[in-house]
Amino acid sequence: QGKGGAIGLKLVPFEDAIALTGHGKFHHLLLVGCGLCFATFMFQSLSSSYLLPAAACDFQMTVQDKGLLSSMFYVGMICSSHMWGYLADTYGRRKVLLCGMLMDSICSFFGSFSHTLWLYLIVxxxxxxxxxxxxxxxxAYLGEFHSSSTRTRAIIFLNISIMLGATILPGLAWLIIPQTWAWELPWITYRSWRLFVIVTALPGLITVLYIVRVLPESPKFLLATGKSQEAMEILQRIYADNSGEPPESYPVTFSL
Known part of the structure; x- marks a missing residue:
């Protein structure tokens, strides 16, 4: 008999607790959200390859400038990767993903109005x-919702979103960048490649809304930071989504 008179509840390690939630609806929704995250990353990392010929005219770029623009995205990744790991372990995986994508989308929107090459390099x-x-x-976020029996398979399926992102992006570039319209602003001529910059940022906003509405924080992170009650509520929710049973019937009182 467990706490509060509940019958059949047991104390288990976290790996067993997450395994007892089962595998089903919640994990499918999780994979969609993480796939959107990865596709968003692919959009941003590859977008320069498509807009470079058009942007080269507006910015009067040399060969060296083109190389610099192509590399700046990856320089930013290298410089920030350790910081994000620390922040994710301190404030949570979900918060870091949401903040990063939201700020990235805002940055891209304003970056589409860049009037000099150096400003766009900073963007x-x-x-x-x-x-x-x-x-x-x-x-880490995806893996912490899975037991050892399903974690590897989930990560393999996640990588499908790379192919989806890499397939959709050139189609968008083909539709948008060749357009010949121009919008005269006081400091720039706003051409189609600038619109392409905004369009490639939209998946980030869509993903933020999806995660806010559908996906919770990692229960393993919450448990590691002493928020055991919140972790338990999320485990109960996962169990209910996967099994169709009431959350209260989840057979674990506390996970270590």
Whole structure:
């Protein structure tokens, strides 16, 4: 008999607790959310390859400038990767993913109005720095909702989103960048490649809304930071979503 007179409840390690939640609806929704995160990362990392020929005219870029623009995203990732790992372990995986994607999308929106090459280089550096959690923290976030029996398979399926992102992006570039319209602003001529920058940032906003509405914080992180009650509520929710049973019927009182 467990606490409060409940029958059949037991004390188990976290790996057993997450395994007892089963595998079903919740994990499918989780995979969709993480797939959107990864596709967003692919959009941002590859977008320069498509807009470079058009942006080169507006910024009057040399060969060296083109190389610099192509590399700034990855420089931002390298410079920020350790920081995001620390923040994810301190404040939570979900918060880091949400903050990074939201700030990245905002940065891209304002970056589309850049009037000099150096300003846009800074924007691309920030894009790489801010979207970095989608390539490192994301795997920890996904894995901590799975038991050892399903974790590897989930990560393999997550990588399908790389192919989806890499397939959709050139289609968007083909539709948007060749357009010849121009919008005259006081400091720039706003052309189609700038709209492409905004469009590639939209998946980040969509993913933020999805995670806010659908996905919780990692229960393993909550348990590690002493928030055992919140972790238990999330485990109960996962169990209910997967099994269709009431959350209260989840057969664990506390996980170590």
């Amino acid at each position: 691309r550096f920030l894009n790489g720095a801010l979207i970095c959690p989608n390539s490192n923290v994301l795997f």
